[in-house]
Amino acid sequence: MAEFLSAFSWINIRFLLMGLWVTIEVAVVSVILSFIIGSLLGVIRYVKIPYLSRIVGFIIDVIRNLPLLLIIFFTYFALPKIGIHLGVMTSTIFALTIFESAMLAEVIRSGIVAVPKGQLEGALSNGLSFKQALWHIILPQAYKKMIPPIVSQFVSLIKDTSLATIIMLPEVTYRAQIIYAQEPNAIVAMFFALAVLYFALNYVISKIGRILDRRMAA
Amino acid sequence: MSMIEFKDVEKYYGDFHALKDINLDVEAGETVVLLGPSGSGKSTLIRTVNGLEPVQEGQLIVNGQDLANPQTDMNRTRKNVGMVFQHFNLYANKTVLENIMLAPRLVLKRDEAENKKIAMELLERVGLADKADKMPSTLSGGQQQRIAIARSLAMKPKALLFDEPTSALDPEMVNDVLKIMREIAADSSMTMLVVTHEMGFAKQVADRVIFMADGQILEDSPTEEFFANPKEPRARQFLSQIIH
Numbered sequence: 001m002a003e004f005l006s007a008f009s010w011i012n013i014r015f016l017l018m019g020l021w022v023t024i025e026v027a028v029v030s031v032i033l034s035f036i037i038g039s040l041l042g043v044i045r046y047v048k049i050p051y052l053s054r055i056v057g058f059i060i061d062v063i064r065n066l067p068l069l070l071i072i073f074f075t076y077f078a079l080p081k082i083g084i085h086l087g088v089m090t091s092t093i094f095a096l097t098i099f100e101s102a103m104l105a106e107v108i109r110s111g112i113v114a115v116p117k118g119q120l121e122g123a124l125s126n127g128l129s130f131k132q133a134l135w136h137i138i139l140p141q142a143y144k145k146m147i148p149p150i151v152s153q154f155v156s157l158i159k160d161t162s163l164a165t166i167i168m169l170p171e172v173t174y175r176a177q178i179i180y181a182q183e184p185n186a187i188v189a190m191f192f193a194l195a196v197l198y199f200a201l202n203y204v205i206s207k208i209g210r211i212l213d214r215r216m217a218a
Numbered sequence: 219m220s221m222i223e224f225k226d227v228e229k230y231y232g233d234f235h236a237l238k239d240i241n242l243d244v245e246a247g248e249t250v251v252l253l254g255p256s257g258s259g260k261s262t263l264i265r266t267v268n269g270l271e272p273v274q275e276g277q278l279i280v281n282g283q284d285l286a287n288p289q290t291d292m293n294r295t296r297k298n299v300g301m302v303f304q305h306f307n308l309y310a311n312k313t314v315l316e317n318i319m320l321a322p323r324l325v326l327k328r329d330e331a332e333n334k335k336i337a338m339e340l341l342e343r344v345g346l347a348d349k350a351d352k353m354p355s356t357l358s359g360g361q362q363q364r365i366a367i368a369r370s371l372a373m374k375p376k377a378l379l380f381d382e383p384t385s386a387l388d389p390e391m392v393n394d395v396l397k398i399m400r401e402i403a404a405d406s407s408m409t410m411l412v413v414t415h416e417m418g419f420a421k422q423v424a425d426r427v428i429f430m431a432d433g434q435i436l437e438d439s440p441t442e443e444f445f446a447n448p449k450e451p452r453a454r455q456f457l458s459q460i461i462h
Contacts, residue, residue, distance in 0.1 A: 122307030122366075125268050127297040127325040127373055136320060140311045 007189030038104025151209030300370030360391025
């Protein structure tokens with residue numbers, strides 16, 4: 001027990017929290033980028049542009065069926081072979097964004113499909129262009145319905161950042177490993193700390209998501 | 219001058235022949251009611267007039283533009299041809315006032331103060347000025363339909379299409395909506411094409427009645443003549459079923 005508690009020195013806690021901040025940074029930047037790209041891809045899938053929508057659909061299907069770890073390996077180890085050198089942080093954000101964009105594209109496409117068809121017909125016959133109808137009427141209603149799935153994607157994204165340990169991104173899981181590499185007795189304590197940190201962060205986000213969903217529904 | 223003109227129009231849904239050899243001419247300012255049993259193609263026909271349903275053959279000239287031509291810019295037609303739906307289709311994410319002001323702002327670039335003034339006048343006209351800041355979902359069907367009509371009128375259209383505007387309403391709401399439609403029809407410059415089962419309204423307001431069945435126009439007669447002495451046996455049968 002004394003071993004367990006001694007692992008929680010201020011130095012260790014501070015070291016972990018700095019890692020948690022990296023985790024949050026990577027997750028937030030990735031989720032914002034993938035929200036924008038995913039929206040674009042989702043809309044392209046929805047409007048059925050000849051060829052383009054098919055190609056985008058195929059790429060999304062491929063990405064969705066690959067392990068995220070493979071995409072991280074690819075961006076960090078394979079891209080340099082063709083002359084693209086990204087840092088650890090950028091590689092992680094790049095890989096997470098590609099993966100999450102594909103996931104969110106499907107969420108967004110199904111959100112758009114779930115808006116009653118009459119909304120589009122009403123807007124078009126009111127004189128709005130398709131683009132205006134999409135922007136002012138369809139997407140706002142679709143996003144409202146999509147808050148729960150988007151929040152749960154965000155939570156998996158935070159958990160997925162731990163995969164970047166493999167390419168030595170100094171996020172929270174990686175830092176825990178550094179600590180118990182130096183203090184082998186701290187291993188259980190570090191796993192416990194990781195569990196608490198991930199749980200606390202994700203639980204808060206889920207709660208905020210639920211409150212947001214209830215507010216918007218009212 | 220004709221506002222809406224069908225010339226030998228054919229429409230298919232895949233293999234299904236939805237509209238067969240449609241020829242119809244609606245003059246500017248005319249009020250025409252479409253009658254017929256369900257599945258006869260009335261709604262399909264009215265939805266082709268603002269391009270919500272494409273047609274495959276023939277010519278469909280609306281406000282001078284041929285909608286049968288795939289190159290035609292439907293938006294230009296829709297600016298001048300409003301539509302009122304059975305299920306209202308008000309924008310669920312906008313207030314009542316925003317529902318009315320959105321299209322004039324985006325499409326006509328109407329000045330904001332003037333836009334609001336016109337919108338409030340229209341709300342006044344349909345008797346719902348006190349609902350301006352409400353969300354559509356909080357209103358009754360009859361109220362929503364009156365706002366949908368106000369939304370269409372805000373674009374100052376040359377023609378209005380009504381697709382069973384009272385079919386989804388509780389009986390006590392129907393008259394409020396019909397009253398507004400009568401007032402619009404009284405405006406001699408407005409062209410109206412109405413799909414309805416309200417025979418009283420048809421008798422009172424329509425200049426002409428079109429009777430459809432199985433995707434065809436079977437009869438096209440002046441209103442009085444149609445109700446007094448329908449030529450087609452199918453029309454006679456239809457009337458006897460509806461009027462007791």
